Amino acid sequence: MKRRSVYFTGPGEVAVVKEAIPTPAPGEALVETTVSAISPGTEMLFYRGELPPGVAVDTSIASLSGGLVYPLKYGYACVGRVIGLGAGVSGEWNERLVFAFHPHESHFCVPVASLLPVPLGIEAERAALLPNAETAVNLVMDGGPLVGERVVVFGLGVVGLLTTALLAQFPLAALYTVDPIAPRRGVAASLGATETFDPTETESLATALAESNGADLIFELSGQPAALDQAVQMAGFGARVIVGSWYGNKRASLDLGEHFHRNRLQIVSSQVSTVAPHLTGRWTKARRMQSAWRFLADLPIERLITQRFSVEEAAAAYQLIDRQPGQTVQVILQYQNKPELAGKE
Numbered sequence: 001m002k003r004r005s006v007y008f009t010g011p012g013e014v015a016v017v018k019e020a021i022p023t024p025a026p027g028e029a030l031v032e033t034t035v036s037a038i039s040p041g042t043e044m045l046f047y048r049g050e051l052p053p054g055v056a057v058d059t060s061i062a063s064l065s066g067g068l069v070y071p072l073k074y075g076y077a078c079v080g081r082v083i084g085l086g087a088g089v090s091g092e093w094n095e096r097l098v099f100a101f102h103p104h105e106s107h108f109c110v111p112v113a114s115l116l117p118v119p120l121g122i123e124a125e126r127a128a129l130l131p132n133a134e135t136a137v138n139l140v141m142d143g144g145p146l147v148g149e150r151v152v153v154f155g156l157g158v159v160g161l162l163t164t165a166l167l168a169q170f171p172l173a174a175l176y177t178v179d180p181i182a183p184r185r186g187v188a189a190s191l192g193a194t195e196t197f198d199p200t201e202t203e204s205l206a207t208a209l210a211e212s213n214g215a216d217l218i219f220e221l222s223g224q225p226a227a228l229d230q231a232v233q234m235a236g237f238g239a240r241v242i243v244g245s246w247y248g249n250k251r252a253s254l255d256l257g258e259h260f261h262r263n264r265l266q267i268v269s270s271q272v273s274t275v276a277p278h279l280t281g282r283w284t285k286a287r288r289m290q291s292a293w294r295f296l297a298d299l300p301i302e303r304l305i306t307q308r309f310s311v312e313e314a315a316a317a318y319q320l321i322d323r324q325p326g327q328t329v330q331v332i333l334q335y336q337n338k339p340e341l342a343g344k345e
Contacts, residue, residue: 004335005105006314007071011049012322014315015071022109023084029093029112030084033335036104036311037077037128040157040321040328041223042246046074047318050248073103077131079124080335082115099127106311106335119293125332126301129158132330133299134292135244135272136162141279141288142270143217143242150174152205152215153193154231155222156184158304158330159244161191163219166295168192176208176215178230179222181326187303202230212236214263220245225252232260232267240266304330311335 002018009015024030045051051068078100082093089112099116102108118127136159145151151172153164156179167175168191177188177196185196197205209215214236220228223245231241232254254260270276275283306329309317317331 003105003107004311005073006075006103006311006333007073008046009071011070012047014047014318016312016314019105021107024086024089024109026087027089027111027113028086028109029082029089029098029115030086030107030109031078031080031098031100031102031115032083033078033080033104033106033108034097034124035079035128035335036075036333037132038075038104038317038321038331038333039077039132040325040331041159043074043318044223044322045246045248046072047322050250052249073105075104076101077128078102078104078108079118079127084109097124097127099130101131104311104314104333116289119297122293122297125305126296126299128332129162129296129299129301129304129330130289130292131272132158132162133296134289135159136166137288137292137295138272138275139163139219139221139242139244139270140166141283142268142276143219143240145170145172145217147171148173149216150209150212151176152209152218152231152234153177153188154199154218154220154227155179155224155245156181156188157221157223160184160219160221161187161304161329162299163221163244164188164193165191165299173212174208176205178205178227183326184329187329190303191300199227199230202234205234209234209236215239218242223247225250228252228267229254232256232265235263235265237263238265239263240268242268242270244270301330305332307331308334 003021005017005019007015082096097118149172153160174194177193179185180199188196215234216239218231218241220231221244225247311333321328
């Protein structure tokens with residue numbers, strides 16, 4: 001039996017390669033993957049070759065620590081069962097349903113310290129959304145929404161929709177969302193958005209924000225630099241613009257003229273690999289992760305998972321996301337036919 005590993009072999013090229021199943025070293029576990037989630041924002045940068053040469057693949061995940069050189073494995077949302085243990089690993093890990101920040105492949109070995117046991121009652125597909133749920137939690141923590149604020153989310157990919165769902169739990173005056181894809185706007189409305197807009201409807205959005213003289217808080221999550229410029233123009237006096245997008249090698253051209261200059265706007269970078277410096281006295285990544293698990297437990301994932309492909313069809317999955325983004329939100333890769341049960345204590 002061989003494992004199946006997904007490789008980006010070049011811009012726009014994906015291959016599924018059969019390799020020997022590894023043997024766990026001391027302190028490691030062998031995991032058989034059930035499902036993995038494709039991150040359509042970040043992974044499309046790798047798929048399309050839209051990252052600067054020499055950039056680190058990831059600076060916080062050990063399995064992704066190499067440089068950007070094709071062919072490469074990528075992905076960071078695998079859920080599966082532990083089927084083998086290295087020396088020194090407690091037998092309690094055997095058969096546990098676990099989450100791992102690991103590239104898309106059917107079998108892999110990692111130190112047990114890097115595995116996250118899936119809480120009781122959370123099924124495999126739901127657990128695969130954990131990285132994006134944690135990102136949404138981090139974004140909202142960085143934004144710090146206040147009671148009665150008018151908040152705007154630009155970009156309704158899976159991260160934007162998760163952020164919308166989380167913001168909808170706050171006592172805001174209004175929650176507006178912006179995206180060119182009508183079905184995604186519909187999902188946002190079902191998750192609690194007050195009103196949704198196409199990016200060409202900025203005049204209508206400005207009218208909706210007139211009572212507060214602009215938005216109090218804006219999240220730019222579209223991955224499109226032009227949206228950041230729109231966000232700046234929609235921001236009110238002293239507003240915060242939280243940028244969760246990674247633009248890769250795309251440059252952002254901003255109008256930092258009178259509106260920006262006179263309104264004391266804050267443009268804040270938000271990235272999930274770290275906790276905001278002003279929170280580190282009380283918050284750790286582990287504490288934030290527990291918040292993400294709780295948020296994920298009640299999430300209506302049936303509105304977010306739009307397609308499922310077998311891992312052998314990975315190339316078709318990426319092609320669909322690339323060429324027909326309006327048809328997708330969250331795409332899942334499946335590795336075996338039998339259904340997975342929820343995690344056990």
